[in-house]
Amino acid sequence: MELIVIAKPTVFKEESNLINQLFEAGLQIFHLRKENADEADYRKIVEGILPEYHPRIALHHFHTLANDYNINRIHHTESFRKSITLNTLPPQKHIWSTSIHQLSDIDRIRPYHYCFYGPVFNSLSKPGYMGFIPPGFRLNKYNAKTKLIALGGIGLNQIDQVKAMNFDGIALLGSIWNDPAQALINFKKAQQHCLA
Incomplete structure (x- = not known):
């Protein structure tokens, strides 16, 4: 199972080092x-x-920075994706990602390499952002080419549960950054769960 980390929402000291x-x-x-x-x-x-x-960084904003650095991953927010014609994505130049919040949108993400879907559980980093995945949920990907990455409220104890839901990967934010001093330790623990 793939493991993606999303940046802490605010800038903090020693961030790049970490x-x-x-x-x-x-x-x-x-x-x-x-x-x-x-x-x-x-x-x-x-x-x-x-x-x-740098090739492992995906930019959510200021996409032109990709030209100044060796960055080939570009993320489109859901609202941005809905505002463009999908056939305008240049083929092969970048690795494209996006987000959806409803499985009914799955047909609209075909040109993308992978897509975040959630919140799966109640958010760890955004109070009041509630998960909407029902108990016993198992993803039927309908032979989708776009990988679906679970996002939202995934703590170390929920990784095995998310694996059972048939996602291609998980994206972590709060479980990594809520305590930056523990970020590396928590990442390594998450990594072990994903590899198991």
Whole structure:
């Protein structure tokens, strides 16, 4: 099962250093998403990440930064995806990702390589953001080519439960960043669950 880490929503000291440690520990994909950060903040974070890890970064905002660094992963928010014609995505140049919050939207994500779906459980990082997956849920992917990545409220104790739901992977935010001092330890524990 794939394991993706999404950035802490706010900028914090030593962030790039910690991201480098996550990559060194085996993190394959890091989503840089900070809704209230500006381009200078994004650039500072990327420049603090070792260049060999730049291809593993997915940009949620300031997509033009991909041209300045060796970044080939671009994330489209759900609202942005709905505002464009999907056949305008250039083939093969980037690895594209997006998000959905309803399985009925699954047919609208075919051009994307992978897609976040959730919240699966009540959010760990956004109080009041409630999960909507019913007990006993098992994903039927209808032979979808787009990988579906579970997102929302996934703590270390829920990873095995999410695996049983038939997702292709999980994305973690709160379980990694709610205590940055434990981020690397929690990532390694999550990694073990995903590999088991």
